[in-house]
Amino acid sequence: MRHPLGTVGQFWLFYRIADAEENLGESEVREAHLAKSLFYIRIGDKEKALEQLKVTEGKTVAVGQRMDLVFYTLQLAFFYMDFDLISKSIDKAKNLFEEGGDWERKNRLKVYEGLYCMSSRNFKKAADLFLDSISTFTTYELFPYDTFIFYTVLTSIISLDRVSLKKKVVDAPEILTVIGKIQYLSEFLNSLYDCQYKSFFSAFAGLTEQIKLDRYLHPHFRYYMREVRTVVYSQFLESYKSVTIEAMAKAFGVTVDFIDMELSRFISAGKLHCKIDKVAGVLETNRPDAKNALYQATIKQGDFLLNRIQKLSRVIDL
Structure with a gap:
């Protein structure tokens, strides 16, 4: 379905471009093409807007004005949630900044x-x-x-x-x-x-x-909910070596069963460093020691390096 002002608007824009090309200078021609680009953006015609923005870019010299065209493209891309176009436009903008900006x-x-x-x-x-x-x-x-x-x-x-x-x-x-x-x-x-x-x-x-209800956060709603709960549970458990499930449930204003079910999921997913003693009704934290973790990482990287050296020595011997 055509936009109700589409025909009249396009006729006026074509006239403006033709008049600028015949009677005015390069700056006015560019402004006329830009107006046509913005018209297509305003009525939501993505393909024609992108095509016209490309034409306008060909008539644009100043880096700042070329950057503005990228911003118009980004606005259109965000409206349609076209992540490929968004990524390419951001990369293009960064390249333009190397020329100035x-x-x-x-x-x-x-x-x-x-x-x-x-x-x-x-x-x-x-x-x-x-x-x-x-x-x-x-x-x-x-x-x-x-x-x-x-x-x-x-x-x-x-x-x-x-x-x-x-x-x-x-x-x-x-x-x-x-x-x-x-x-x-x-x-x-x-x-x-x-x-x-x-x-x-x-x-x-x-x-x-x-x-x-947010258009940008909605696709990540469940993920964000989990991440927030991971943050708050981790912050609470950092203060304790061990704590009763009942005390934690009371601190959060929820039931013991709810906390038990919640923590079980996060522990099994590796999000929380603790274990549940169901019999005693206690949570025991087992946060990895930073020095020990560094020691284990050093050993692992050392073994990897030794294996690479051994393979290299065999190749040299050959």
Whole structure:
């Protein structure tokens, strides 16, 4: 089905391009082609928009203007969730920056790349890119600043260690000015850092619907839920060598059976370093010793190196 303004709009754009080519200069011709590109983007005609953006790029010399065309392509790609086009466009933008480019556009690209990383489940890199862009955010064409802070907090919680979370997120003035506007988010962040696990679970339940309905987070909803619970359970268990299941259930405001079932799944998946003594009703942590882990890794790498040397010596002998 044609867009209701499609025919009239295209006629006017063709006239504008023809008039610019006949009577005006190269700059006006480029602007006319850009207007046609933006028209196709606005009506959601992906193929024609990409084709016209390519034509416009051929008439564009300045690096900054070529970067803007990449941003238009990225907006279209995110609308259609075309991850292949997003990846190629981000690589293209980075190559353009090697030719030059201002800081404002570089900072905008960080937000685009952060959104791509979040959408492709690379939450660690997404958090780093979002945090780098907090004080320079201007990418309102993607989402408002409140949404940007929402993504920043969610990705940071499952990516940063406790010290970094405090420094970069909990105490960040840019986040503090906005976080109260987003329901449950402040309680979600602060109760985790303050080890108020009942409040954390309550806030977490309040946020789940918002996460589930988000177009970028929805495909990763179950994964994100598991990662958050891994973080909070690990944080609780770090304080103990052993703790009763009942005490943990009380701290989280849930039943003993729920905690038992939850931890069983996470332990079997290798997400938590502890074991359950069902008879005694106790959880015993068995976190790997850092020095011992380093020692084992050194032995393993040494054996690998010796095997390679032996193979090499046999080849030399031949």
